[in-house]
Amino acid sequence: MMMHSFFPQGVRSGAGPFFRRLPARRPSLLLLLALGGMLWLGGCATGYYNVTDFDTVVVDPGHGGHDSGASTRGRRTRLLEKDLTLDVARRINGKLRAAGFRTIMTRVDDRFITLDDRVDCSNAYRKSVFISIHFNDACRRSVHGAETYHNRRGTWQLAERIEHSLASMPGGEDRGVKTARYRVLRKSDGPALLVECGFLSNPAEAARCGNAAWREQVATRIANAIIVQRQ
Numbered sequence: 001m002m003m004h005s006f007f008p009q010g011v012r013s014g015a016g017p018f019f020r021r022l023p024a025r026r027p028s029l030l031l032l033l034a035l036g037g038m039l040w041l042g043g044c045a046t047g048y049y050n051v052t053d054f055d056t057v058v059v060d061p062g063h064g065g066h067d068s069g070a071s072t073r074g075r076r077t078r079l080l081e082k083d084l085t086l087d088v089a090r091r092i093n094g095k096l097r098a099a100g101f102r103t104i105m106t107r108v109d110d111r112f113i114t115l116d117d118r119v120d121c122s123n124a125y126r127k128s129v130f131i132s133i134h135f136n137d138a139c140r141r142s143v144h145g146a147e148t149y150h151n152r153r154g155t156w157q158l159a160e161r162i163e164h165s166l167a168s169m170p171g172g173e174d175r176g177v178k179t180a181r182y183r184v185l186r187k188s189d190g191p192a193l194l195v196e197c198g199f200l201s202n203p204a205e206a207a208r209c210g211n212a213a214w215r216e217q218v219a220t221r222i223a224n225a226i227i228v229q230r231q
């Protein structure tokens, strides 16, 4: 949020030659209330409210079909991002359903879906949260940890919950909550997030990603963050 935009620029701090010196006063309650109201309205306008009244979650396993996404290097069994995203998304889906949410998965098998079709699926449901699952890739093998992106439509708090929860897993690292102009985030009318669960380019993290028990933990933490957010 551009905090400085709420305040007039270039206000003189001194009294100036044409003003009589007045006794120093505490800011009145009315002024504080007015300022608080401006900040609150500004927060709403810039997406700094936090969504809590959603009943539907659109779970989007990234990639699919001919689009494999990232993959591990130098391992006997090569892990493909599209398979890992589907596995984690299925697990999240099951946990959210068990918690009473309506859920929609953008794909349930290994097929290609355009980004716009994914967004259309998300936009078809009012009071929904869209969450896209991905795994990451970097040139430097040392880079590791989860990254959570969001589209500022009431999503900041949920993004923080997810990021902190994933970062506290063994071997995790808090890479922070971020915004980016990803198409699925930009084009979604409602709250939308994209979680990069880990770097397949990091050998230790790739080994964890290949472990079903670890993916179950990732899914549990993401689902729990969503469940807590609605309460």
Ligand SMILES: [Zn+2]
Residues within 6 Å of the ligand: 062, 063, 069, 070, 081, 134, 135
């Ligand atoms: Zn991806």
